[in-house]
Amino acid sequence: MAQAGLHFDHVSIALGSTVLVALDCRLAPGEVLTVMGPSGSGKSTLLAFVGGFLDRAFTARGRVFVGDDEITNLPAEERHAGILFQDPLLFPHMSVAGNLVFAIPERISGRAERRDRAEQALEGVGLAGMGDRDPDTLSGGQKARVALARVLLSEPRTLLLDEPFSKLDADLRRQMRELVFAKARDSGLPTLLVTHDEADAEAAGGTVVRIGS
The missing domain is CATH 1.10.8 (Helicase, Ruva Protein; domain 3)
Structure with missing residues (x-):
């Protein structure tokens, strides 16, 4: 099955009157979009919105598409978003x-x-x-x-990365960056990475969006 891209259609996420994230862009299959910012800036909030588990304290507008399929209002389990967190969370x-x-x-x-x-x-x-x-x-x-x-x-149809390299030592971080981004490219998965590490963004390639600065 041909892989699809990821489209953020005038997405904005706010907490009260403060807009944390505003995004309007398209990702091709295998492309990585990196969102950078300090802790508390809203990076992980964007991942939660795409993944379908955004806290109700936040207000989100806009739409998210995978290929031609809008996933904005689908339950999390129907979005087919693969997520890697800081911890591996193995059973x-x-x-x-x-x-x-x-x-x-x-x-x-x-x-x-x-x-x-x-x-x-x-x-x-x-x-x-x-x-x-x-x-x-x-x-x-x-x-x-x-x-x-x-x-x-x-x-998955898209890959969401929530600082998955941050708890590894320097050599392992380099190895895992190479492996994760190679797998994303080879699988044709549009990938959203949130991080505060410039080395992550450099390894990912693609567009970098900076928030909360």
Whole structure:
């Protein structure tokens, strides 16, 4: 299936009378838009709006499209937005493979097929053969890779990145930036990154929007 772009149609988000974010732009498949600003400036609020979990304290206007499909008023689970947070948020009671299988769409049936897809996803992030591991035995960098593989297995139509590199050390940050942005490009996923780190924006390429300055 051909991937679609992401369109922000005169989007604005306000808290009371203060407009935090105003955005009107289009992202091609595989392109990254970086929104930068200090803590509390509204970066994550924009992600919440796109993902479908914006706090009711905020007022949002405008529309969001993925391809020709407007997602502005859809429930979060129908938006097919893959989200990576600062923490990997792996399920501790499941194996690594269990975490991945959980994300595979239900239409893909058959235990063997689902397990095979999970193993392929692990290989794709450099963790071949680690499906039976307990997530607690993984390093921080390995957990981040599993979280990325899980998001990609869910077959998202867009990728939302909420400072996912911020808790990694410098070398791991560089590795994960390269991996995440390469996967986004290869998968044709329009990607929204929010960060306060200039190195993230530089690695992402594409347009940078600065808010709250």
